Amino acid sequence: MASSSVSQRRVALACHDLWKLYGPDPRRAMNAVLSHGNDRERQRAALARSAHVAAVAGVSLEVHEAEIFVLMGLSGSGKSTLLRCLTRLIEPTSGRVLLDGEDLEKAGRKRMIELRRHAMGMVFQNFGLLPHLNVLDNVAFPLRVQGVDTEKRYARAREMTELVGLSGLEASFPNQLSGGQQQRVGIARSLAVGPQVWFLDEPFSALDPLIRRQMQDEFIRLQKMLRKTIVFVTHDVQEAFRLADRIAIMRDGAIVQMGTPAEIALSPANDYIAEFLRDIPTLRAIKAADVMQPLSDTGRPARTVPATELVEAILPMILDDASPIGVLDAAGTLAGQITTGRIAELARHGRA
Amino acid sequence: MAGPDAVMNLPGKPFSFADLGALAVPAAVLACIAASAQWSWIAAFPQDWTLPIAGAINAALGWIIPAILPVTAALSRALAAILTALVLVLQFIPWPATAIALMMVGLRAGGPRLLGLCVVAVAYVVLAGFWRQSMATVALVLLAVPMSVLGGFVLGLGAYLVPRLRRPVEALFDFMQTFPAFAYLIPLLLLFGFGPVAGLVATAVYAIPPMARCVLSGLTQVPRELVEVGEMAGCTPAQRLFWVELPAARPMVMVGINQTTMAALSMVITASIIGGFDDIGWAVLSGLRQADLGKSLLSGLVIVVISIVVDRLTASLFAEPRGNATRRRLPAMRKVLAGAAIVLAAGALLRLAPGFPQGLNQMAGIIDFGLLNRALLGFVGRYSGVLDAIKSGVLYYLVLPLRLGLAGAVLPTTWGFAMTPAITSAYALLATALAARQLAKGGPGKAAATLCVAMLLYVGMVAFPWPAAILVTAWAAWRVSGPKLALLATASLAFVLISGLWVPFVKSLYLVGVSVVLCAFIGGLLGLLAAHNNWFSAMLRPLNDALQTMPQFVFLIPALMFFKVGEFAGLIAISLYAVVPAIRYTEAGLRNVSPAILETARQLGCTPTQSNLFVQIPLARPALLLGLNQTVMAAITMLPIAATVGTSELGQQIYISLGKADAGMGITAGIVFCLTAINLDRMLRAAAGHLRSI
């Protein structure tokens, strides 16, 4: 999942200057805020005067095809609201959302239903399983809504249940399943219609750490197979860094920093983000390609690693033997090198 | 009155004009009382100031009823035909067949326990000899419940789909549930004619709100996430409703069906007052009227038994099965129902066979009413001394003082002294001193309330001048809630005045007051015991359950048994009915006080009594106040029923108008009832809210 290639892909989902205000008269407050152009400070001041809350405050982002885009932030920072504005479960107060270039604002009710039936899938924090349906019927539910005939729908649902490893539990009801199993059902259901864009709102945060880890591995395995465009919400930094191609860190409704895990780990935009990163071993987020330097003239390094190798794995190599390590790109050609000096620099900045 | 200087000295509590205003209230009340001796219009609202509201309603009905009569008459004929057919069938099937069918369903739905209950119930009904009558009652319920369930479902769903309808619909339900059944029986009689159909319609209408409320609250409580699941799957609004929201609300809808059935069962008995139908309600009533208490008691027990069986049966039938069971249960249930239907049909066929004992369903009970009556009378006779003592005690020390005031009720013959000027001054001094103390503690509102209550107790409720009553009520409503409630209360009292129903209204109030005092005392005590003693609580629970599932009429029986016809029997019946919420809320309120706080109290060295008095009870105050509210509401709904044993208040007014088919008067009195209930409910709730926020 090399980031450089992701950013060259087609933009699958985008939003521009998206706002969601809560309060007595969001529309008026919105006009007051927007009258200040792009001046964030004055916008904030206008908002405070109007006694409205901005759950989403002027967010613009682009998610590329087959990218895992993670929205991260503390509780109340507006992640869920942003996600729901992207799916139009919540009507944004202002701004545009583009799905495959199509402006969702202009999509009528019929078109929205159409899009949700075929182009979007969503996984919910508390699983959102329908209590009166068994596993198979839950998974088949979106297909039933579309009017797919019974046989086809159950065949597809069985396929999905198998994909998430729940074969044999088709006839069970949600209240007979563990949390992890329930979320597998949620995942299978969201995938049943084969959506282009996959939304996940803190899908694993209701699970205990061990199961969560298992589910993350499962998620990575699935994505390798399915290559969906993903918007993934979490408040767990470790989860974000494990899964993300790119991360957007939110605070008070706005995006504070957006970039690959390595970019964020190597240069946090401010202390707020640096504070976030304290809890994670950033070396695990940084890959050889993120820190490699141009090749020097002194000659070909004796050892090489692939560009996707984690710095964490390179560290013991370089501690054993101080000579530079070459970095090979996807095609296998030598693209750069890593020296002891570079590693020492990382360590000095407190990132190692 | 206490001097304000006492307050001035309190640091940080400056004396405000609002406080002065509070003290102006008792002053004005005193002025009214003084003036009422001079001007008679203050003492009693003049007759010529009233408006002929009842007449206006009758005139309006005179227009409306003929207009819709063709429709309702046709409906009435149709319903009558269905009802007659249903009764015929139910009474035709030999009881052993019905019993077996019932037991099959009971066993399937609730296991051996419910089966046992069914066996006992059938045995009792047959042995007491009320099979025929109970089948008539069951027929009424079987017809009314589907109508109510459908109506309630549609209303609840409508209110959910159109949020703007919610408030008016809620208000309508409040109205329907507090509007005395007797009062709307009258227009129904005019529309549907004398006979069981009017009762059937009344029952169906009465049982709508619980269903509608449950549907609405079930739907609004569907987790947001599930609604979003539906949206994201691309549901159309109809798909979302039928495939996501309604299934998720199913448990609540089932609770609604259970409650609606119970409401119908209790109303079916009340509606039987119309007569013309040989059902259980009629058996109870005619027993009461003929002073055949034995018969009344036995038939009353039949209702209790039926109620309990129906309650448990519907509750277990609709109980949310766990997981997998849903799928397995439904076909199994269907099989059992089919089996039961076959048993019923087979029973009916058997009866057609020659040689079948045709009198099976008419079998007389094995219990001799006469003997029971004599036994009861003997019992009552033996303890008549005790019973009389209770009666006169409550009468002289609670009822009369409230009605006539201390000024009228305190007599040497009963209290041992008269209200001489000296004693009166002492009383006034005591009240003033108490008020002064409260004022000094910084509670001008409490001080004013104390003075008002003292004056009310002195002159009595009947002689309390109406302007003073309006003033005090409006002020109290303002204080606990705000100007809106004050306005509502004032308007309500004004309506009572101009409708000319002030005196019966006041009498109703004191009857409610007395029974609430009794209930609060006895129920509070029982609740307190139950909160501290698990064994006692477990003993009390089934009793409470039984009392709550009992139709209101049944409460008249013991009251009449022990204390002949009259106001006191009414009072006892009201109290018996209204005591359950007092018990329940007291126990729940006390038990819900967090154990951590009680532990702290123990740590601080409180004795159990201290912990009770200073920690538990004060913390439970909001719950206790809500219990009081429920008690008041229960007492109010019981008033019209109690009127049938001879009280002289608003309920009696309705009962009389039912006899005269005077719809206008019945409805006017019914509106007064509703207004009373709604105002008291709002005020007590607001007060409970206040306590909670402290």
Ligand SMILES: Nc1ncnc2c1ncn2[C@@H]1O[C@H](COP(=O)(O)OP(=O)(O)OP(=O)(O)O)[C@@H](O)[C@H]1O
């Ligand atoms: N319906 C609403 N009305 C008013 N304010 C709202 C509403 N919904 C969300 N908010 C506010 O918007 C802000 C963002 O909420 P949101 O649920 O998006 O946060 P979140 O980042 O998803 O938090 P969490 O991690 O707790 O789920 C919060 O401050 C919240 O109080």
Ligand SMILES: [Mg+2]
């Ligand atoms: Mg959230």
